[in-house]
Amino acid sequence: MxxxxxxxxxxxxxxxxxxxxxxxxxxxxxxxxxxxxxxSEQIGADPRPPREDVxxxxxxxxLGAPAPAVATGRVTSEAASALGGGELASFRQQICECTKCELGHTRQRFVFGSGDPKADVLFVGEAPGADEDRAGEPFVGAAGQLLTKIIEAMGMKREDVFICNVLKCRPPNNRDPLPEEVASCEPYLKEQIRMVAPKVICCLGKFASQALLRSQSSLSRMRGQQHEYEGIPLVVTYHPAALLRNAAYKRDTWEDVKWVRRIYDGVEL
Structure with a gap:
């Protein structure tokens, strides 16, 4: 050189x-x-004494293992109160008794979403599981605890972001969502995104990514590509449940969420 x-x-x-x-x-x-x-920012200079760090x-x-699962006995009213009294909370009250598809008759709880109603980062998953169905909140089981760790590793807190799913009710036995179920819930998700108005959306898993991008591409083809949803930057990554099954996905997921953080910081669009 x-x-x-x-x-x-x-x-x-x-x-x-x-x-x-x-x-x-x-x-x-x-x-x-x-x-x-x-x-110190000066190479060769003595660093100043660091602050005591908790x-x-x-x-x-x-990132390789979830924390112990939280209690899932919280009722839906508590999930609603966490949204405050704004536009998003009012919207939740309007749709929480939805029975537009069969899932409205088989669910235990309507799982609207949780977090900051004006968050800059929005995570979208597939559908509630058994833990979420009992709690009325998204991502509270093992995969949810791993998602919390990922968010913290990004330098954020779970309450600083907004988390929701494409479907608001659990499909029986955690089966794949049916087209008519997606059609019923899609307007709700679209309205949630409009109200939150995030800087960036992170889709967790193939199903959520296909739903928002209106694509039938594989997850591997959608990952690493620059996407937008109605003008909002969108990043595709693995669902946390996939990381619990296959730790080899961890590195790719970390690269994806770093991209989310860069968009949030305004470093990359």
């Missing part, structure tokens, strides 16, 4: 690149490795 190439990369740039790579490795591997917030006493997020 000649001297002109050397001049293109400053020590400050090199330091930031190394730090980002270390932080990325820490979050992905889920191991304890503290990179101090107050480290993460030194707590394990970092581990």
């Amino acid at each position: 000649d001297s002109t190439d050397d001049a293109q990369v400053s020590p400050h740039q090199t330091f930031r690149q190394v730090r980002r790579a270390l932080e990325d490795l820490v979050l992905f591997e889920g191991r304890q490795f503290i990179v101090p917030d107050q480290v 993460s030194a006493q707590q394990p970092a997020p581990e």
Whole structure:
């Protein structure tokens, strides 16, 4: 490499690149490795003493395994109150007794969604499972606990995002949704997205991705591509349940959610 190439990369740039790579490795591997917030930006200078970090006493997020499942006895009214008293909560009250398809007669709870009603990041899954059907909230089982860890690894909190599913009621025995069920719920999802108005949508799994993109492509073909839903950037990744079955998907998922974070930060569109 000649001297002109050397001049293109400053020590400050090199330091930031190394730090980002270390932080990325820490979050992905889920191991304890503290990179101090107050480290010097000057290569060769003594770093300032780091602040006391509570993460030194707590394990970092581990993407490979879910935390213990939360109790699923919360009633639907509590899920509604978490949305506050705004437009989204009013919309939930309008549709929570829906019986447009057979699922409205077989469900235990109507699973509308949860999180910040004006979130910048919106996660969309397929349909409620047994845990969600009992709780009236999305992603509260093992896959949901893993999703929470992924969100935390992105540097966010679960309450800072909005999470919902294409279907609002559980299909019996967790079977695949039927076309008529999707047709019944699709207007609800469209209205949710309009009301939340996120900066970016992250589709979890093939079904949610196909539904929003109106595509029959495989997940592998949809991943890594630049998509939009009505002008909103959309990123496709694996459903957390798939990661529980196959840890090999973990690295690809991490790359996908980093893309979500970059869009949120305005770094990439």
